[in-house]
Amino acid sequence: MLLVGLFRSTDPELWRDEVSSWSAATRDLDQLFGMLDNVDASNGTYYVILHFWAALFGDSVFALRLLSALAMAGAAAFTALIGQRLFNSRLAGLSAGLLLVTVPTVSRFAQEIRTYAVVTCAVAAACWLLLRALDRPGVLRWSGYALTMALAGACHLVSLSSLAGQLVLVLGHWWSRRREPGAAHVLWQFPLAVLATLAAVSPVAVLGDRQSARQLGWLPAPSVHDLVYLWHDLFYAPRVSYAFALLALPALLHPRFVRGAVQALLLAVLPALVVWQLSQGTTSYFIERYLLFTLPALAVLAGAGIAAVAALLSRRVPRRAAVAAALALVAVPLVVGAPRQQALRNTFSHGDRDFRGGAEVIAAGYRPGDGLVTAGGNQAWAMVEAGLTFYLPGSVRPTPMFVERDAVRNEDLYARPCPVAEPCLGDAPRTWLVTIGKSADPYEGLPGDQIQALQKAYVPTQTRQLPGLTVSLLVRKA
Template identity: 30%
Template sequence: MYAPALLSLALGLWGVRRGGTLWRDEAVTYDMARRSLPDLWSTLADADAVHGLYYLLMHLLFEVTRGLDPLLVLRLPSVLATAAATGTLALLGHRLAGPRAGLLAGSVFALLPQVQRYAQEGRSYAIVCALVVWATYLLVRAVASPDGRTWVAYAAVLVAAGLLHEFAVLALTAHAVAVPRAARRAWAGAAAVVLVTVAPLAVLSTRQSDQVSWIGRPGAGALVGFAGTAVLALACAAMGRKPTSRVLRGVRLPVLALGLLVLPALLLLLVSLVTPLYVDRYVLYGQSGTALLTGAALARLTRARRTRAAALTCAGAAVLALLPVTLQLRTPQSRVDDVGAIARAVAEGGAPGDGVLYQPARRRVWSLPDPGALRGLRDLALDRAPAASHTLYGTEVPAPVVRARMITASRIVAVSDPAGQPLDATPGEIVKRRVLATYFEKCGTRRVQGARVTVYARPGTC
C-alpha cells in the first residue's frame, strides 16, 4: 500500500510553497508558533484554545528547524500527515474489501481536491484527518481481533485528534453505527474516555465563541451540496457492495464509509441551524469515507470484464477533469487572500508618517508575518500589539480615541475586505467609516487577492 502514500507525498510536495504566499489562517499559525511559550499559553487562555496543541507542536518544530524555509516548515507536517492518512486508508480498504479496493481508495483519497488543498496548508486539519483515519483502522482491528491494547490505542489516537481539534470526536458517530453488537461495550468504554478527555477543551472553547463568530448559517448551497454528496455516496455504496463482500466480524465497508462521510457533517449542519459552526474543513476526515466508497465501487467494476473498460474510462476522465483544479490549488489565487501581496500593497500605497487602518480590526492578521514591511506607517487604532496583548489580532483603543487619532492624520491607508462583505457594527468600526467619509476623500483603491487597499487624504490633497 505504499503507492497511494507516495502519490500523496508527491502531490503534497508539488508546489507546496504556493508562490511564496500565505493566507490569513496560516499567518495566524506562523505568528502563534513564533511566540514564546509563556505568551502562547497566555493567548490560548483567551483565544483559539481549540488549536492550542497544534500551535504548541508548531512552536517546537520552528524551534528545531531554525534557518530552514519557514513556508516549508509550516506546511510539511500537513504534507506528511496526508501521506500517512492515504497509506492508512489504503490498508483500511484492503482489510475491508481486498487489495484492489485498498489501492484504489488510497489513490482516490490522494487525488481529492479538498484533500490536496489541506495537504498544503499550515493548519491542523490534515493532521486531525490522519489521526481519525488511523483511529478508524485501529477500530477495525480491535473488532476483528479483540485485544485490550488495540482499544487503548484507538482511544489514545482519537484523544490526540480531539485535542488537536475538538470536532474530531464527531467521528465517533460514524464508528458507533459501524461497531457490531459484540464489540459495543468495549467501544463504548473507549468512546467515553475520548469524550471525557476532550470535554475540558470543548468547555474552554465555548467561552471563546467569538473565534467562530464569522461563520454564517449554512445556506441552500451547502445543504444541496451535502445532499448531493450523500446521494452519490449511496450510489457508490450500492455499486461497491456484493453478496460475498468481506466482513470483519460485522464491520462493513459501506456502513463505516457512509458514516464517516455523512454523520459528522450532518450533525454539524444540524447544530449550525441554531449556532453556526459548519465549515467543511472541520470534518475533512469525512473525505476518507468518499475514498473508501469510490475505491470499493471501482474495484468491483474493474473486476468484471463487461464493466472494466467503462470504469477505467470514467476514472481516467475524472482524473483529467481534476487537473485544472489540481493546478489552481497551487496558485496564490486558490486561497481567500494573499497576506504578502496585501502587505506590499499597503507599503506601496503609504508613505512614512501616514496612518493605516484595518477594517475590521481582525484584518490586522495581514501584517503578522512581516510587521517590518509596514515600518513608518502608524497603526491609528492599535492599543497593544497581538503578542503584547496576548490576543490574535491585537487590541484597539476606544472609538473616541480612534476618532481623535484619525483626525490628526493627513493621509490614511485603509485595508479592508473586498466589496460586498458585511460590515462590522462595533463602535470602533463605525467611527472609522464615519471619519473617513466626513474628513477625507478617496484617492484611489488597489484590489489585491482578498482585500482592498484604499488611500485617503484631506480634500484637495490627493
C-alpha cells in the first residue's frame, strides 16, 4: 500500500481542498485555532497533525502527501489484522490487506492532503483493537480502542457512524458467549468506551455543528438511488465494485465464514445507512469520501471470500495449491481497476484548475511591485490565490488587491474583500488578474465594482487560458 500510495504521488496538482489543508496547516497554532473557531473545525485535528508534520518534513507536495500514504498503509495493515482475527485465517487477512490496495479510491486518498486516509487508518485500528478487547478485555485494550475512535471522530465527525457497525461485533460476541462467566461485562465496557470517545470529541462536534451550514450547505439530501449506488462511488470504478461483490459471495455462503462475513458486511453497510438517514435533515453528510473508512470492512469481506475459495479447493487439490490459486484472485480487481488507477495519477485528476501553470505564467513575467487580483467573493471557495501562492517561488509575491484583510488576519480560509473596490485599488503599475474558467472576457466572474475599478485604471495587454483558469496581465493606463 505504501508503494502504491507513493507511486507518482507528486504528479497530480493540488486541488482546492488540498490547498485549504496547506493554508491551514502552515499557519502558527494561534492563527490556526483562530481560524478553526470560525470555519473547518471538523477537520481541525487533522490540520494540527499536519502542522507539526510540515514543521518536521516541510510543505512540499511529496512531504504533505506522504502523511496520507503512510496512514493508508497503516489502514491496509489493520485491515489484514482484522481479517485474520475475525476469521481466524491468515489467508483471509492477507487477502483483505492486498485487496484494499487494489481499490482506486484508496490510491486517490493515499495521495491527497486531506484527513480521509488518517480517518480510515484510525477506524480500522479501532475495529482491530475492539476485536482484541472482546477476546481479552482489559483497561489498556479498551483505552486503546477509545483513543483511536476519538482520533477518527476528531479528524472527521462522520466517522463516528462506524460505531453502528462496531455495535454488531459487540452484540455478536456477547451472544455467542452469553453462557460464559463474565460475558455480560462487554455490555457495559463497550458503552463506557464509547462515552469516553464522545466526551473527547464533543468540543469538535459543538464547533462543527455551528459551522455545518457553511461547510456542507452545498450537499443535497441524498435519495434512495444515491444510497443504492454509493458502493460504485466508493470504489471509483464499478468494475472493481463488482469484482469485490463476486469475491465476497463465497464467504457469505460458506458455513465456516458466514458469521464473520455478515459482521464485516454490517461494519460497512450500517455506517452508510446511519449517515444517509442523518442526511435527510437540514444538513447532508452523504458523499463517498466521507465514508471511505467503510472500505476496509468490504476488503475484509472479499478477503474472507478468497479464504472460502481456498477451503473449497483444498478438498480436491493440495492445500498450498489451493491457497495459491485462491490468492491469485486478488489480481481480478487489480486488473479491472488498472485504467482508473492510471487516470488518478494524471495532472488534473484531483481538480480542474491549473494552479501550477498559472503560477508559472506569473513567475515568468513578474516584476517587483506587480499587483494580483484573483477570483474572490462568491468564488472564494476555489482557493485561487492560495493555490497560486503555493506554486509561486518565494521571490515572486505580487501584492493582493481589493483585500481588506488577508485570510490569516481574517481567521478564515478566505480573505475579506474591501467593501468598496476603488479605494483599495492601490498604485501598482501592473496587475495580474486570474479568474475561473476560460472566457474571452478577462474580467469574467469578478464583482461589478472590481471590474469597474480595473477597467478605469488598467488595460489588458495579454491573456493566457489554462485548464480551469484565465491569467491576464493588466497595465495601468497612461
